[in-house]
Amino acid sequence: MNLSSNTISKKYHIQRKSNPIDSIGYEVDFCDTETNALIKVAMFSNVKSETAEISEFFQKLLKKYSIISDRKPFKALFSIFSYAKFKEKFLLAAAEEIKIARVSWLLEKCDPYELAIIDAKNSLQYFSNLEKHLFDKYVAEWDSPQKLFFFEFKNLRKKIIFQFFRKNMHFILFWCLIFLAVFLGLHITSKENSLTMWQQLKGWIFFLLQRLN
Known part of the structure; x- marks a missing residue:
């Protein structure tokens, strides 16, 4: 049944x-x-x-x-x-x-x-x-x-x-190097354009979002 x-x-x-x-x-x-x-x-x-x-x-x-x-x-x-x-x-x-x-x-x-x-x-x-x-x-x-x-x-x-x-060592190491490169880049440019690293990062995110739209 x-x-x-x-x-x-x-x-x-x-x-x-x-x-x-x-x-x-x-x-x-x-x-x-x-x-x-x-x-x-x-x-x-x-x-x-x-x-x-x-x-x-x-x-x-x-x-x-x-x-x-x-x-x-x-x-x-x-x-x-x-x-x-x-x-x-x-x-x-x-x-x-x-x-x-x-x-x-x-x-x-x-x-x-x-x-x-x-x-x-x-x-x-x-x-x-x-x-x-x-x-x-x-x-x-x-x-x-x-x-x-x-x-x-x-x-x-x-x-x-x-x-x-x-x-996953190679994968983790790759992304650590990417983040390190971004951090160093933002740190260097922050001294040149008087913008903080966070302000620059927000600017880049806003720029990428505009491009995607």
């Missing part, structure tokens, strides 16, 4: 407004939500509790959900300008990844004999307790997980800025 366009629109609106934190589930109190999300999705992806490995996994996750891209350096650069926006996008990506990986991972970790004697009504509580126990154990393996997400964000920001300037 086909859904009406109005029903589809409402369904999409509800999905957009749903809170990704609900999908994260149990969290430890001493870590912020985004750090809980990062550590939990790392746990479900069998990432070892090492900084080098989590950094690589963090970047792969961001690329998978198109938050950053090696092929679009400007998009990657703009994505790290606002920490709040970046955090919001990451939580959506992490929540989606957790929903995908949670069930299969917990089934691998559960005791089949214990699960066999539990009825369907109590199975949800069993898996909830199992996730809580394993997550507490996994978090304890990290040396200082409190601000892990912000630490990874800062490292990523440095890396993206460095890569951007390295790849």
